[in-house]
Amino acid sequence: MSLHQPLTGTRPALSPLIEETPVALTCDGSTLAVMMATPDDLKDFALGFALTEGILHRPDELRELEIVHHADGMEARMWLAPEASSRVMSRQRAMVGPVGCGLCGIDSLAKVARELPTLPEGPRFDAAELAEAPDQLRDHQPRHDRTRACHAAGFLVPGRGIALAREDVGRHNALDKLAGALCRAGLDPAQGAVVISSRVSAEMVQKTVAIGATALVAPSAATDYALRIAQSVGLTLVARGSTREPSFLVGSARVDWR
DSSP states (O other), X not given: OOTTSOOOSOOOOOOOOOOOEEEEEEETTEEEXXXXXXXXXXXXXXXXXXXXXXXXXXXXXXXXEEEEEETTEEEEEEEEXXXXXXXXXXXXXXXXXXXXXXXXXXXXXXHHXXXXXXXXXXXXXXXXXXXXXXXXXXXXXXXXXXXSOOXXXXXXXXXXXXXXXXXXXXXXXXXXXXXXXXXXXXXXXXXXXXXXXXXXXXXXXXXXXXXXXXXXXXXXXXXHHHHHHHHHHTOEEEEEOSSSSEEEEOOSSEEEOO
């Protein structure tokens, strides 16, 4: 059959497509990163990214945040307090160096192992509540229901279920959006668990610990590096491997096994 011949018969309709657009994250007029993201909850995204990446140590270091529409994407403009601006400048200087050198990446490789705090004792959870959290998160994923192409991150409060959730085409973006949303809502991440729709990578663990949450729950397995980071800082990790039963790495959260 020629590729130019029209197809005959009935075909299933395409599902709605998830929105994805370039989002530039700028600090004090300088571009920090350009991410492909779902173009909503961008104030949550920008604030959360700045917090989980260590650009902001405290929310009040963000002086101003503006979302700007461009013809070819979106921009989240952040204006920072002087101490945060200095950290951004140091970070950008560290990214500038010679190319073509076999050793020039050593500094960057060392920075993969971020300095993370040892987590304090966390809230008390029922083991069944943690195990069921990924299924609860599914009830907060309307975009995924429409498109089958969207990740989510939610905040599980003991005894209350998922109190807040955000979606994005990128799993890291969804977690950043949740981090920003928690901050803007005045919710303390240390009083609940982060629940994600994806596997547990090292970066997802780092971002969870950076905002002070003491537990991370996922429907998929963890990488070996992610597991080592979780163990080193006392993060309670609940993930699934080759079986349907969740595996618990108990850290600073308190789990009731009744």
